[in-house]
Amino acid sequence: MAQQPSTEATRAPSVGELTPPDRTLMGPGPSDVNPRVLRAMSTPLVGHLDPSFIEIMDEVQELLRYTFRTDNQWTIPVSGTGSAAMEAAIGNVVEPGDTMLVPTNGYFGGRMATMAQRAGGEVVEVDAPWGEPLEPDVVADALAEHDPDIFGFVHAETSTGVLQPDVSELTAAAHDHDALVIADTVTSLGGVELRVDEWGIDVAYSGPQKCLSCPPGASPLTLSDEAMDKVLSRDEDPRSWYLDLSLLEGYWGDERSYHHTAPITNVYAIREALRLVAEEGIEQRWARHERLAGALKAGVEAMGLEMNAPDEYWLPSLNAVRVPDGIDDGAVCDALLEQYDLEIAGGLGDLAGEIFRIGCMGYSARPENVIYVVTALGDVLE
Numbered sequence: 001m002a003q004q005p006s007t008e009a010t011r012a013p014s015v016g017e018l019t020p021p022d023r024t025l026m027g028p029g030p031s032d033v034n035p036r037v038l039r040a041m042s043t044p045l046v047g048h049l050d051p052s053f054i055e056i057m058d059e060v061q062e063l064l065r066y067t068f069r070t071d072n073q074w075t076i077p078v079s080g081t082g083s084a085a086m087e088a089a090i091g092n093v094v095e096p097g098d099t100m101l102v103p104t105n106g107y108f109g110g111r112m113a114t115m116a117q118r119a120g121g122e123v124v125e126v127d128a129p130w131g132e133p134l135e136p137d138v139v140a141d142a143l144a145e146h147d148p149d150i151f152g153f154v155h156a157e158t159s160t161g162v163l164q165p166d167v168s169e170l171t172a173a174a175h176d177h178d179a180l181v182i183a184d185t186v187t188s189l190g191g192v193e194l195r196v197d198e199w200g201i202d203v204a205y206s207g208p209q210k211c212l213s214c215p216p217g218a219s220p221l222t223l224s225d226e227a228m229d230k231v232l233s234r235d236e237d238p239r240s241w242y243l244d245l246s247l248l249e250g251y252w253g254d255e256r257s258y259h260h261t262a263p264i265t266n267v268y269a270i271r272e273a274l275r276l277v278a279e280e281g282i283e284q285r286w287a288r289h290e291r292l293a294g295a296l297k298a299g300v301e302a303m304g305l306e307m308n309a310p311d312e313y314w315l316p317s318l319n320a321v322r323v324p325d326g327i328d329d330g331a332v333c334d335a336l337l338e339q340y341d342l343e344i345a346g347g348l349g350d351l352a353g354e355i356f357r358i359g360c361m362g363y364s365a366r367p368e369n370v371i372y373v374v375t376a377l378g379d380v381l382e
């Protein structure tokens, strides 16, 4: 190819200093970040094999175990967003030829199915409409019909605002069929009751940018010994090298040897975010989310709006509110952003145009945020 003559485009671009708008984040994530986490992120880097960083890694693992309510040795922050932890879970546990049972009741169950297929698994579905939780007897029937190796479910479905109840019943049914259970806890970890060990969850993954109020970049994952045994005795390597847990064991296990350069600053961030969880107390934190989201829900209901999920499945961290007839959800979200610097979101997939999604997560679950979102929404809808 002929050499290009020097043009304007080869000159160094002149880009101004970074000045993002000062938003209030009450959408489906990310949530507002606690200033202590932002401060932790501005501290100097150390190397990813520095003895001081090894200590930080141990602390993060201990704090993650506390937050997940688990004793699982295999508890780590995966480098990447929630989808990386999700793919680490599914891509390692699902072997080619395995059958995975996944739910149809929301957007993220669909993503589980896609990842399981890409891992070489055969996907079968347990049906429930968008906006409903899984019924234990329907799950039991699907387990009996398909006899899967793995059962995946979404504990807190961000696309519908539904919290899955009866988790212990679902896991007991799966274990009766010798299936391992993978739970998506992206929108529940640190915000609503979640007890990995007591509820019999074998593998749980999450994201830092929801109820932990931490920037995305290092995402929680925990696996029981039994799940890890399956991962370590695979016939075939997982398709991803980067997310291969048998290799990551070298870095996060006893050896602490190089696999990839950890995102140091994100590990600092999640350490501080998890320290805030421990200081508050996990149960107190669940109670705070329920209290403040309860006020948010009461506020929107007092305006005559309707919640999408019935009270029994209401998800405090993600409030799905029905869009009133004749209202354009996109225009409302735009107006809130422009007039109030306030982020909420519209619906996804089957619920596009039908719901607003209002988060109440972590540092965003504060009285001032709740009052702000309720009054601003009321104003824009008037």
Ligand code: PLP
Pocket: 028, 029, 081, 082, 083, 084, 086, 108, 154, 156, 157, 158, 159, 184, 186, 187, 207, 216
């Ligand atoms: N699972 C659920 C329930 C989610 O809400 C999300 C993100 O919103 C993900 C998985 C994927 O996480 P990320 O967008 O951080 O990759």
